[in-house]
Amino acid sequence: MLKASVIIPSYDRQIIVMDTLGHLNNQTETKFEVIVVDQTVKKSKNLALFQFKNSSIRYKYIRIEEIGLPNARNVGVNYASTNLIIFIDDDCIPHKALVESYCNIFKTQESNIWCIGGRVIEKDSKIFKQSNKIVGGSITWYGKTLKNFDSSKSGYSQWVPGGNFAVKKDRFNQVGGFDTNYLGNAILEDSDFSFMISRFGGKLMYNPRAVIEHLRIPSGGTRKESASKGMLYRAHNTIYFLRKHQMYSRIPPSIFYLLGIVAKDLFFRKHGLTSIIWMILGLIKGFKTRKI
Numbered sequence: 001m002l003k004a005s006v007i008i009p010s011y012d013r014q015i016i017v018m019d020t021l022g023h024l025n026n027q028t029e030t031k032f033e034v035i036v037v038d039q040t041v042k043k044s045k046n047l048a049l050f051q052f053k054n055s056s057i058r059y060k061y062i063r064i065e066e067i068g069l070p071n072a073r074n075v076g077v078n079y080a081s082t083n084l085i086i087f088i089d090d091d092c093i094p095h096k097a098l099v100e101s102y103c104n105i106f107k108t109q110e111s112n113i114w115c116i117g118g119r120v121i122e123k124d125s126k127i128f129k130q131s132n133k134i135v136g137g138s139i140t141w142y143g144k145t146l147k148n149f150d151s152s153k154s155g156y157s158q159w160v161p162g163g164n165f166a167v168k169k170d171r172f173n174q175v176g177g178f179d180t181n182y183l184g185n186a187i188l189e190d191s192d193f194s195f196m197i198s199r200f201g202g203k204l205m206y207n208p209r210a211v212i213e214h215l216r217i218p219s220g221g222t223r224k225e226s227a228s229k230g231m232l233y234r235a236h237n238t239i240y241f242l243r244k245h246q247m248y249s250r251i252p253p254s255i256f257y258l259l260g261i262v263a264k265d266l267f268f269r270k271h272g273l274t275s276i277i278w279m280i281l282g283l284i285k286g287f288k289t290r291k292i
Contacts, residue, residue, distance in 0.1 A: 001031065002031050002032055002033055002058065002081060002082045003029065003031045003032055003082060003084060003099075003103050004029075004031075004033075004084040004085075004086055004099050004102060004103060004166075005032065005035060005076075005077075005080035005081065005082045005084065005085050005086065005169075006024065006032060006034045006035070006086045006087075006088060006099065007035045007037065007073060007076035007077065007080065007085060007087050007088075008034065008035070008036045008037070008076075008088055008089070008090050009037045009069055009072030009073055009076065009090065010036060010037065010038050010039065010040070010072075010090035011038070011039040011040055011067060012040045012041075013090050013091065014040065014044040014046060014047055016090055016091050016215075017036060017038075017047060017090045018046060018047070018050070019093075020088075020090055020091070020093070020094070021034065021036075021050060021052070023093050023094050024052075024057070024094055024099075025052050025054055025057065026096055027057075027094070027096060027097070027098065027099045028096050028097050028100045029097075029099040029100035029103060030054050030056045030057055031056055032057060032058075032082070032086075032099050033057070033058035033060065033080070033081060033082065034052075034057065034058070034059050034060070035060045035062060035079050035080060036059075036061050036062065037062045037063075037064060037072040037073070037076045038061065038062065038063045038064070039063075039064055039065075039066070039067045039068075039072055040063075043063050047061050048061045048063075060079055062075060062076070062079055068182075068183075068186065069162070069178075069182075069185070069186040069189060070177075070178035070179060070180045070182055070186055071178070071180050073087060073162075073177070073178050074177040074178050074180070077172055077173070077177060082169070083168050083170060084102065084103065084106060084166060084168060084169070085166060085167050085168070085169050085172060086098070086099065086102050086165075087162060087163070087164070087165055087166070087167075088164055088212055089162075089163035089164070089212070089214060091214065091215040091216065092163065092164070092212040092213060092214050092215060093212065093213040093215065094211075094212045095212065095213070097209075097210075098210055098211060098212065101207075101209040101210040101211075102116065102118070102166040102210050104209075105166075105207050105209065105210065106166070106168070112202060112203050113202070113204070113205050114167060114168065114171045114197050114200075114202030114203065115160055115165060115166070115167045115171070115194065115197050115202065115203075115204045115205070116160070116165060116166045116204075116205050116206075116207050116210065117136060117137070117149060117159075117164065117165045117204065117205070117206045117207070118149075118164040118165060118166070118207060118208070118209075118210030118212065119149060119150060119151075119164070119207075119208040119209075119210065119211040119212070120149040120150060120161050120163060120164050120212060120214050121150055121211065121212070121213045121214065122150070122213070122214045122216060123213070125216065127147075127216075128147055128148070128149045128150050128214070129147070129148050129149070129150040129151070130146055130147055130148060131147075131148055132151075133148075134146060134147075134148050135148055135151050135153050135154070135155035135156075135157065135206050136148065136149065136151075136155060136156070136157025136159070136160070136206030137149065137157050137158055137159040137160065137161065137191070137194075137206075138157075138158045138159075139158060139159070139191065139247075141250060141253065142250060142253035142254050142256070142257045143241070143242050143247070143251070143253070143257065144254075144257060145159070145188065145191055147161070149161050149206065151206070151208060152208050153208070154205065154206055154207045154208060154209075155205070155206055156203060156204065156205060156206075157204045157205060158191075158194065158195075158198075158204070159190060159191040159194035159195065159204065160190060160194055160204055160206070162186075162189060162190035162193075163212070163214060164210065164211075164212045164214075165190075166210070167197075171197070171200075171202060174200060175193070175196040175197055175199075175200050176292070177193075178192075178193055179192050179193070179196075179244075179292050180292075181240060181289050181290075181291075181292055182237050182241075183232070183233045183237060184229065184230065184232070184233030184234075184237075185230070185233060186233075186237070187233060187234055187238070188237045188238065188241045191241065192241055192244065192245075195245050229278055230278075231258070231262065231265075231275045231278040231279045231282060232282040232285075233282065234258065234261070234279075235258055235278070235279045235280075235281075235282025235283045235285075235286060236282040236283070236285045236286040236289070237286070238254050238258065238286065239251060239254070239282075239283055239286025239287055240286045240291070242254060243286070243287070243291060244291045244292075255283065258279055258283075261275075262275045262276050262279055
């Protein structure tokens with residue numbers, strides 16, 4: 001009997017995904033399935049025909065037309081045949097005990113813990129360890145995510161990282177899955193999902209026993225369009241998130257925070273004027289998008 005379903009959304013990273021699948025072949029727990037949700041325009045024969053050396057690990061390759069991280073995750077859950085869902089990024093090295101750790105953690109957690117976020121290691125980067133004052137993730141007063149998902153301590157978390165977390169399928173469906181209104185690289189889509197769990201009465205924990213190493217490949221992944229539109233997505237998703245979760249007092253300072261990012265673009269990258277246009281368009285769209 002299968003114990004877990006590992007879901008990997010991907011876009012235009014066939015070679016990288018093959019490496020990730022190879023690491024999953026060496027898991028200490030072998031009774032699980034892997035579901036790759038591929039949004040690449042052209043079907044990958046290598047991914048479609050992939051087989052694990054360990055025959056007890058099942059494999060499903062799903063190709064979809066619509067590009068977007070929230071939708072890809074939702075589709076993956078629809079194809080999952082177990083109640084324990086594990087999400088990981090396509091550009092990561094899952095440690096050997098990843099699946100076993102999540103299985104064991106959920107066995108011992110209280111029933112009010114609906115979601116577990118795991119450890120994310122990034123060599124030569126502090127993006128997942130921005131502050132030693134917190135464990136897991138939180139949201140600042142101006143709408144920015146703050147995280148420490150590379151801590152050796154466990155604890156309650158306000159949100160969990162989309163690239164390494166686990167949730168029961170029935171709880172996932174109860175909160176409605178991922179909100180597909182989040183655009184582009186889907187900034188804040190994991191925070192939104194986490195806040196929905198809290199709204200339904202569940203709690204989230206960070207546990208460092210479930211580990212991946214994130215490679216941060218600069219291209220492909222789940223990117224909907226070019227990186228030049230990054231400010232459009234960031235502005236839209238920030239305003240939409242704050243509106244949806246009724247954090248209206250944080251909207252004005254969040255706009256000043258976004259302006260600060262634009263100012264850095266203008267000074268260091270010399271495309272700040274373009275960023276201003278995208279930011280304005282993103283703000284307008286963020287205020288107009290109907291909340292799910």
